[in-house]
Amino acid sequence: MTALHLAKAALLAVPLWLLLSSLLRLKPSWLKHLASLAVGFGAAALVTLVTPTGILSYLTTFILMACIYAVLSVGLNVQWGYTGLFNIGVAAFYAIGAFTSALVTTRMPTGLNASFTKQLFGLGMPFWVGVLAAGLVAGLLAWLVGKPTLRLRGDYLAIATIGIAELVRLFFQNERWLANGPQPLRGIPQPLSCLTGDGCAWLPGFVNSFFAPLGPRDYPFVYIAIVALVLYLVYRVLERAIRSPWGRVLRAVREEEASAAMNGKDIAAFRMQAFVVGSVIMGIGGALYAHYIVSIDYSHFDPLNGTFLVWVMLMLGGSGNNRGAILGAFVVYAIWSGTSFVVDALRPTLAAISPELPSRGPYLRLLFISILLVFIVLYRPRGIVPEEKVVSLDRDL
Amino acid sequence: MSDTHPASSSPGSLRPAGQAGDVGASAPLLSIQELTKDFGGLRAVNACSFDVAPGSVTGLIGPNGAGKTTLFSLVSGFHQPDSGRVYLDGEDVTGLPSHLLFRKGLCRTFQIPREHQSMTVTENLMLVPKGQIGERFWNPVVRPGAVRAQERRLRERAREVLAFVNLGHMAEQPAGAMSGGQKKLLELARTLMADPKIVLLDEPGAGVNPTLMGKIREKIEQLNRERGITFLLIEHDMPLVMGLCNPVIVMNQGSKLVEGPPAVVRSDPRVLEAYLGGQYAALEG
Numbered sequence: 001m002t003a004l005h006l007a008k009a010a011l012l013a014v015p016l017w018l019l020l021s022s023l024l025r026l027k028p029s030w031l032k033h034l035a036s037l038a039v040g041f042g043a044a045a046l047v048t049l050v051t052p053t054g055i056l057s058y059l060t061t062f063i064l065m066a067c068i069y070a071v072l073s074v075g076l077n078v079q080w081g082y083t084g085l086f087n088i089g090v091a092a093f094y095a096i097g098a099f100t101s102a103l104v105t106t107r108m109p110t111g112l113n114a115s116f117t118k119q120l121f122g123l124g125m126p127f128w129v130g131v132l133a134a135g136l137v138a139g140l141l142a143w144l145v146g147k148p149t150l151r152l153r154g155d156y157l158a159i160a161t162i163g164i165a166e167l168v169r170l171f172f173q174n175e176r177w178l179a180n181g182p183q184p185l186r187g188i189p190q191p192l193s194c195l196t197g198d199g200c201a202w203l204p205g206f207v208n209s210f211f212a213p214l215g216p217r218d219y220p221f222v223y224i225a226i227v228a229l230v231l232y233l234v235y236r237v238l239e240r241a242i243r244s245p246w247g248r249v250l251r252a253v254r255e256e257e258a259s260a261a262m263n264g265k266d267i268a269a270f271r272m273q274a275f276v277v278g279s280v281i282m283g284i285g286g287a288l289y290a291h292y293i294v295s296i297d298y299s300h301f302d303p304l305n306g307t308f309l310v311w312v313m314l315m316l317g318g319s320g321n322n323r324g325a326i327l328g329a330f331v332v333y334a335i336w337s338g339t340s341f342v343v344d345a346l347r348p349t350l351a352a353i354s355p356e357l358p359s360r361g362p363y364l365r366l367l368f369i370s371i372l373l374v375f376i377v378l379y380r381p382r383g384i385v386p387e388e389k390v391v392s393l394d395r396d397l
Numbered sequence: 398m399s400d401t402h403p404a405s406s407s408p409g410s411l412r413p414a415g416q417a418g419d420v421g422a423s424a425p426l427l428s429i430q431e432l433t434k435d436f437g438g439l440r441a442v443n444a445c446s447f448d449v450a451p452g453s454v455t456g457l458i459g460p461n462g463a464g465k466t467t468l469f470s471l472v473s474g475f476h477q478p479d480s481g482r483v484y485l486d487g488e489d490v491t492g493l494p495s496h497l498l499f500r501k502g503l504c505r506t507f508q509i510p511r512e513h514q515s516m517t518v519t520e521n522l523m524l525v526p527k528g529q530i531g532e533r534f535w536n537p538v539v540r541p542g543a544v545r546a547q548e549r550r551l552r553e554r555a556r557e558v559l560a561f562v563n564l565g566h567m568a569e570q571p572a573g574a575m576s577g578g579q580k581k582l583l584e585l586a587r588t589l590m591a592d593p594k595i596v597l598l599d600e601p602g603a604g605v606n607p608t609l610m611g612k613i614r615e616k617i618e619q620l621n622r623e624r625g626i627t628f629l630l631i632e633h634d635m636p637l638v639m640g641l642c643n644p645v646i647v648m649n650q651g652s653k654l655v656e657g658p659p660a661v662v663r664s665d666p667r668v669l670e671a672y673l674g675g676q677y678a679a680l681e682g
Contacts, residue, residue: 240538245523245531245548252513252524259511262473263525263587264499273534389517389571
């Protein structure tokens, strides 16, 4: 086991530890956390050792993206799964979060760069400020969209959100002054990237020397720890809130509005809360994406990647269940990634049918994932992990 | 909003005895004045006025289409009246949304029970009380201890209420799995969790077998007697109305026709005419 293995294993231990502790539903006990951290590290070390470097890197980036999608899926779960709000404009909140964090954390371009990159502002703030700002702005957008539509029937929210998603995307495409318009907004800083470079000045020397073997190409190992931590925090906060009277009211509103109103619940207010909370989480997901991809533009937030995939994830995993939402993100993203290999393998066959077909092969992925959705709805309408029947704080948390 | 502790009283605790039968002696608890509602060209409620005395069990009867349920919907904030006013305990509450009326002590049940199907019976009840700190998104995260303690009290209270309506054995079942009659009892139990001043019951006995009907009646009487809760109920079952309610108000074509003690109402020719048509009343007369 080399120093490089050790450094990677230490970083991979974070998601494994969090996975373990949430699977076992650990109560906040330091001993149990320490034990699961040790197990996580052991597993990470094993995986790092036995997996070839290329495959390990692929797995890491795969899990990273799946975690980011899991954040979106969990956000949608608050809206659709628990409250029944039909938001088919996830991409809007995803995009607004990504661009907000990008603008907050990058610096205004200077010199020659200024003529290539236009952006409204660049505050050069740290990563966590960007993430918080992303959530805030996405929540604000949700409030603005929700104000006129949440009082109406569900269909209106659907129409409004699909419209807003397109609006946001086209706005970022066409308004160059805002975030470089059709050109990508580049150079979004990566948190803790100093670990894979010259070392972080604010960290003690032994930490830097421990991670010194990591090169810039190993950055996903660092980021996976951060993303897993954010996903875990979002998950824990939501589980608390859902297993409390707040979550109970949301489910009551979803199931029988009139009765919830007659039980003294302000339906419009609770719907707004669920809509805003879900959107804040989606905004955070957008920020996580931006800092991973480094260079973003409008095309990343199309209805397919930004909304459709997230819906399939939630449906497959099980709406009304946060663990289902996370599991669904991993399964569907695996299938989504896998289909690209299938399409590659089909290339000769397609070429035999018609010479133009191979270039259109990628559209097959869309077909596959749509067929998957049909099968979910037909055979597993409640998802892999269905909604739990009883959720109450005094016994579960 | 000055909400009190949701678990402050239990169904077992006795309040000062209600003044059942002492009708008309004090200011009305619920006063309906010239209430009118049109649905398109149809006038469902037509300048309807009556008072409900505190501590009474007032019956609201009338032929189908007389506007009884619409009147309930107007009073409980589901529909906005076109004109007229509603006063609750002397306060003008016309057109207030349901959740605000609930906070002022007005509770309503539905003709067809609208329980939260996939939630358990206990959860259906724990949902009801006002002033739950855990209903604020951040409290379960910031003050989990306080939320948990309140939840424990609510669960205990729900258990007592379920025992009171003899549904204890259903506590952990999904509410959707109950029989029609049990759902009616759950509707009644729901109002008990709320500590209401007045409960509007929309056909509490409809579709319920005679045994359960007797039980529901018994519970209403007990609540009225022991806890002083005022009831206004719509019912088509005449023996139930005549035995339970005093006074009885008869509605016809959207307005009040007759009001009085059951014996008087029963023999009023106008009531017979409304129910049976003119020629039968003429026969009787």
